[in-house]
Amino acid sequence: MASAFSATKFTQPLPLNTSTSRSHGKQSVFDPLKSSTSFLGSTRKLRFTSFPKLNQPNSHRPSLVVAVSEAVKEKKLKSTSNLLITKEEGLELYEDMVLGRAFEDMCAQMYYRGKMFGFVHLYNGQEAVSTGFIKLLKKEDYVVSTYRDHVHALSKGVPARAVMSELFGKTTGCCRGQGGSMHMFSKEHNLLGGFAFIGEGIPVATGAAFTSKYKREVLKEGDSEDVTLAFFGDGTCNNGQFFECLNLAALWKLPIVFVVENNLWAIGMSHLRATSDPEIWKKGPAFGMPGVHVDGMDVLKVREVAKAAIGRARRGEGPTLVECETYRFRGHSLADPDELRDPAEKAHYAARDPIISLKKYIIEKSLASEAELKVIEKKIDEVVEDAVEFANESPLPPRSQLLENVFADPKGFGIGPDGRYRCEDPKFTEGTAHV
Amino acid sequence: MASCLRRYGRRLSVSICEKRELSTACEGKVIQQQQQQQQQQTAKLLNLCSAINQALHLALETDPRSYVFGEDVSFGGVFRCTTGLTERFGKNRVFNTPLCEQGIVGFGIGLAAMGNRAIAEIQFADYIYPAFDQIVNEAAKFRYRSGNQYDCGGLTIRAPYGAVGHGGHYHSQSPEAFFCHVPGIKVVIPRSPQQAKGLLLSCIRDPNPVVFFEPKWLYRLAVEEVPEHDYMLPLSEAEVIREGSDITLVGWGAQLSIMEQACTDAEKDGISCELIDLKTLIPWDKETVETSVRKTGRLLISHEAPVTGGFGAEISASIVERCFLRLEAPVARVCGLDTPFPLVFEPFYMPTKNKILDAIKSTVNY
Numbered sequence: 001m002a003s004a005f006s007a008t009k010f011t012q013p014l015p016l017n018t019s020t021s022r023s024h025g026k027q028s029v030f031d032p033l034k035s036s037t038s039f040l041g042s043t044r045k046l047r048f049t050s051f052p053k054l055n056q057p058n059s060h061r062p063s064l065v066v067a068v069s070e071a072v073k074e075k076k077l078k079s080t081s082n083l084l085i086t087k088e089e090g091l092e093l094y095e096d097m098v099l100g101r102a103f104e105d106m107c108a109q110m111y112y113r114g115k116m117f118g119f120v121h122l123y124n125g126q127e128a129v130s131t132g133f134i135k136l137l138k139k140e141d142y143v144v145s146t147y148r149d150h151v152h153a154l155s156k157g158v159p160a161r162a163v164m165s166e167l168f169g170k171t172t173g174c175c176r177g178q179g180g181s182m183h184m185f186s187k188e189h190n191l192l193g194g195f196a197f198i199g200e201g202i203p204v205a206t207g208a209a210f211t212s213k214y215k216r217e218v219l220k221e222g223d224s225e226d227v228t229l230a231f232f233g234d235g236t237c238n239n240g241q242f243f244e245c246l247n248l249a250a251l252w253k254l255p256i257v258f259v260v261e262n263n264l265w266a267i268g269m270s271h272l273r274a275t276s277d278p279e280i281w282k283k284g285p286a287f288g289m290p291g292v293h294v295d296g297m298d299v300l301k302v303r304e305v306a307k308a309a310i311g312r313a314r315r316g317e318g319p320t321l322v323e324c325e326t327y328r329f330r331g332h333s334l335a336d337p338d339e340l341r342d343p344a345e346k347a348h349y350a351a352r353d354p355i356i357s358l359k360k361y362i363i364e365k366s367l368a369s370e371a372e373l374k375v376i377e378k379k380i381d382e383v384v385e386d387a388v389e390f391a392n393e394s395p396l397p398p399r400s401q402l403l404e405n406v407f408a409d410p411k412g413f414g415i416g417p418d419g420r421y422r423c424e425d426p427k428f429t430e431g432t433a434h435v
Numbered sequence: 436m437a438s439c440l441r442r443y444g445r446r447l448s449v450s451i452c453e454k455r456e457l458s459t460a461c462e463g464k465v466i467q468q469q470q471q472q473q474q475q476q477t478a479k480l481l482n483l484c485s486a487i488n489q490a491l492h493l494a495l496e497t498d499p500r501s502y503v504f505g506e507d508v509s510f511g512g513v514f515r516c517t518t519g520l521t522e523r524f525g526k527n528r529v530f531n532t533p534l535c536e537q538g539i540v541g542f543g544i545g546l547a548a549m550g551n552r553a554i555a556e557i558q559f560a561d562y563i564y565p566a567f568d569q570i571v572n573e574a575a576k577f578r579y580r581s582g583n584q585y586d587c588g589g590l591t592i593r594a595p596y597g598a599v600g601h602g603g604h605y606h607s608q609s610p611e612a613f614f615c616h617v618p619g620i621k622v623v624i625p626r627s628p629q630q631a632k633g634l635l636l637s638c639i640r641d642p643n644p645v646v647f648f649e650p651k652w653l654y655r656l657a658v659e660e661v662p663e664h665d666y667m668l669p670l671s672e673a674e675v676i677r678e679g680s681d682i683t684l685v686g687w688g689a690q691l692s693i694m695e696q697a698c699t700d701a702e703k704d705g706i707s708c709e710l711i712d713l714k715t716l717i718p719w720d721k722e723t724v725e726t727s728v729r730k731t732g733r734l735l736i737s738h739e740a741p742v743t744g745g746f747g748a749e750i751s752a753s754i755v756e757r758c759f760l761r762l763e764a765p766v767a768r769v770c771g772l773d774t775p776f777p778l779v780f781e782p783f784y785m786p787t788k789n790k791i792l793d794a795i796k797s798t799v800n801y
Contacts, residue, residue, distance in 0.1 A: 238533035
């Protein structure tokens with residue numbers, strides 16, 4: 001990987017970018033006085049703002065992506081074959097992305113049928129980021145996610161059954177029904193959760209990264225550091241916690257990769273109107289870590305960047321900030337009517353659906369046939385159907401679970417008026433005790 | 436959407452008619468006086484979010500240096516409380532902020548300190564904790580520590596709070612107790628659309644920083660006749676919304692409708708309940724509650740927040756101090772359980788009508 005992504009390319013983000021990307025701006029970019037939204041919002045108008053001019057499908061950041069794909073091309077020339085992935089890898093990636101998509105579509109169906117409730121946030125369209133990154137991890141590596149975490153959980157290996165039951169609120173779910181859509185945790189798969197609150201997961205991920213570094217360097221366990229991936233969105237990049245953690249991670253050279261899933265929208269707030277400098281990857285070098293931008297709709301490009309970043313972390317060279325430009329096809333949550341986004345923008349990204357792109361790549365490079373891909377799709381359909389059935393048949397949590405897990409020791413609830421521990425009161429297990 | 440409504444169905448037994456009865460029966464004397472003073476004022480049927488929307492329109496109209504800002508407010512907000520404001524008053528006065536609660540409130544404090552009226556919206560009360568530092572350490576102490584040279588009285592923070600049926604841990608919390616512990620700010624919670632409009636306008640125009648919690652469950656469900664003109668309801672005045680003689684019930688916000696149902700049921704068993712809406716939590720109207728308890732001799736407090744350390748504890752302690760000899764039974768508190776707000780177990784966690792009814796009966800029969 002050192003050949004494709006040398007340290008210099010990482011730390012000084014590609015001087016190419018600074019000149020060429022500006023040239024796409026039609027207005028006088030650096031003149032805040034002329035810009036109508038100079039008071040509130042980005043002072044630099046990048047090409048996204050001229051959305052009506054969407055007829056050039058790849059006008060989006062070609063300069064920045066060129067930086068990555070050039071490096072990728074370099075690697076291609078050096079390797080013996082023309083391919084970025086082997087057949088097995090290709091099928092694995094395809095299966096994972098199809099699982100993510102099918103699962104989320106089924107979630108939507110189940111939600112509208114009233115089987116699950118609460119606030120559910122779907123990941124359609126962003127599968128390339130989850131698959132591209134998480135499929136490179138070992139089981140011991142950690143993943144910290146946001147409220148849009150179903151697919152991260154699935155990619156990390158949590159069975160679809162457990163995730164679906166958790167969504168239905170059943171006791172067989174990965175958090176025994178107590179977490180719900182936004183809080184997927186799994187000790188077995190080292191998934192440190194789903195966080196409903198934006199930015200709350202990043203410090204947690206920093207702590208996990210510190211643990212793995214400590215284990216290797218001080219306790220001398222294992223021969224490479226377990227990497228932590230922290231996923232979060234573009235809105236989070238304006239939050240204090242994000243900056244604090246970038247500083248901590250770079251200061252202590254933690255084995256963590258900060259993955260920004262920049263889908264351009266925070267509910268109804270456009271990223272460009274909320275951020276002074278919308279190019280998030282630039283915030284990395286400001287804190288002393290490399291910042292990379294990658295096209296998040298292309299799983300192969302994401303995978304290349306992920307390999308480099310994860311490799312860096314594993315070797316103990318420190319954190320990386322990766323900005324993945326991606327898009328969510330559905331609204332923010334299932335309760336969001338999604339009226340604010342320009343249909344042309346949606347159509348533009350829908351045309352770059354990561355699953356369709358990967359399928360095209362696999363077939364063009366003759367890695368697998370159409371029939372083999374169909375077999376995978378059918379298998380995934382069955383897995384998802386099975387998950388729904390399993391969740392349907394699972395029992396709801398018993399009332400006795402109501403007061404559990406508030407404290408480590410239920411005796412933490414103290415002594416009741418009758419002199420005994422409250423948790424020994426038989427009503428405690430019925431959930432009716434006074435605590 | 437349909438499933439959400441079905442969930443609400445369980446609570447929809449707070450019939451719209453009952454709500455209207457509640458308000459017209461003991462419509463604040465304030466309203467009657469105002470109606471006598473002015474000509475026939477028109478009133479319209481509005482729900483809570485529309486009433487709040489109207490209040491914001493009036494606030495921005497009457498003061499050219501007032502601003503509304505928060506996450507997603509310019510398209511109307513996730514609950515549509517701020518619709519039409521950007522179109523009418525412009526992006527310089529009604530604008531979106533990035534996702535940084537600490538920044539939003541701190542920035543609001545700065546605006547207020549410069550003499551502006553800053554109306555900050557926190558998207559859900561559960562998200563107010565990053566801003567807690569700014570509210571407690573800065574907003575509450577601004578006037579005090581600068582010797583009255585500067586103050587941030589123009590700051591009003593609006594946040595939807597409370598259970599909504601399917602909110603889970605982070606969309607249903609009731610954090611009012613944390614703020615009630617802070618001298619220097621006011622905490623106000625309306626119970627209905629007509630109250631909300633008047634109270635919000637009072638909060639905005641009050642020379643102290645105010646945290647205004649709106650019961651999100653009532654945003655669409657509560658419908659009431661709301662006068663269209665500009666009116667303000669007094670802060671720190673509790674209201675007796677139902678007269679009775681056997682037991683006093685104190686509550687605020689959405690919980691009142693549940694308590695009202697319990698009162699009606701208790702009436703059938705011959706227990707006459709007096710129901711008080713506290714409206715302002717700090718500084719709260721101790722005199723009204725005390726007068727009522729002196730009349731009935733019994734007190735029951737109900738709120739959604741967990742019972743330990745909830746605001747009910749403060750009310751209980753104060754009333755016991757003042758009315759110890761008059762009390763005929765211990766003060767009862769029917770509140771949420773001492774667990775994080777659950778997702779699936781919400782119906783067990785909430786202080787429901789039956790729990791309140793049981794407590795009324797056991798208090799009266801002590």
